[in-house]
Amino acid sequence: MSMPSYIINWEELLEILGDKLEIDINDIDLSDLENYLVEQFETIIDLLKQILELLKDKGVQRIHSISNHIPAVVAPFKFTTTFEEDVLITGITYSQSAWKYQDSWNLEVDGNLLFEEIGTKEIGESKAMNVFYYVPAGKPINIIFHNDSGNSRLVWFDIEYIDLSMSNYIPTPKPTGIIVVNYITEDRILIDSKTLTGIAYGSHIIKPEDIPGYSLVGPDRHSVRLSDIETTVTVEFIVKNEELPPINNPYDWLVVMRWEDGSSADIDLHCYFDCNSNKHVYYSERELVIDEENKAWLNYDYTRHGANGRQDEPEIISILGMNNYTSNIYITNYNKGTIEENVTIEIYKREDNKDVRIHTATIAPSQISEEKTIYVGNIKNGEFIVIKENVPYEQRNLNLSSCRV
Structure with missing residues (x-):
């Protein structure tokens, strides 16, 4: 160019x-x-x-129309109008039912003559204002039609203007774009994706969310810019599996509970089998042995969390066998502490000597803060069934009135 x-x-x-x-x-x-x-x-x-x-966006485009009958009299005829709000006149369109070359018209605003003796035409005509004309509220706008031919006719004048009143202001929606946030492993496996819509054009700092079961490798933020040229931007955060501490007994299932770093809340993990209070694994009964092929353990229990507690101090129950039982998973806020971040319950199944996570239940802070107990779900017939409902609060022997086999 x-x-x-x-x-x-x-x-x-x-x-x-x-x-x-x-x-x-x-x-x-x-x-x-x-x-x-x-x-x-x-x-x-x-x-x-x-x-x-x-x-832009400083007013509303409008049109005010004036029409009147001109009698068969040689004389000027004045049409006066005013606006209740400040306006900018942008142009005038006029037409008439009959035409005579002798006729003309003037435009006068607050005593200032803007158009003088504009000859009428056989067809309608528009007059655009190359410079918009400001008219304060209440100031008279006069259109004077000179009927020099003495003929009768109907005339129309459309005053095109911008209404500057803020009460009539209709804002133009700001342009927006899309930011796609992908969470991937170091070997490029997509773990999760979030799409942020309705993001205004301009620069933004995008920070990662917590992905249950994963910890951030890097980076910890991205700077992006949306514009007409780039309306959709994709950013990537690198994550890795949160490592599990060693489990020194054989198992088929793991139930792993994680909660926030630096927390004084003592969240306890419980597991009943077939809703039986005598078949109960928790902090006071850390091992349950039915026979050599059906056992359960509370492998890790914490009364509070350190600075890296979510990663390093998960509470874990392991289950061996129990295929003929329903494993009922509960959590309770033992010391009625306040939780500010989500609690996660990860369910792992042991397959081919690997721990395969088959579900993550996310518990909102409002569900478990202070005097709260939650029936999380059941392991039954080789699957995990999500329940995630609050039950009457107890510290030790939990309320099993809604427990399901």
């Missing part, structure tokens, strides 16, 4: 743009100015966009 060649007065143009372009007029050879402006073209366009941004 080349610069237009019809700029007449370079010095005046530079006086307008000089401080924006950071140039010294005295140091420029005006014979080379066009080349310089070509080099600064993007800066000029950006400046013009800023000006347009200031001007």
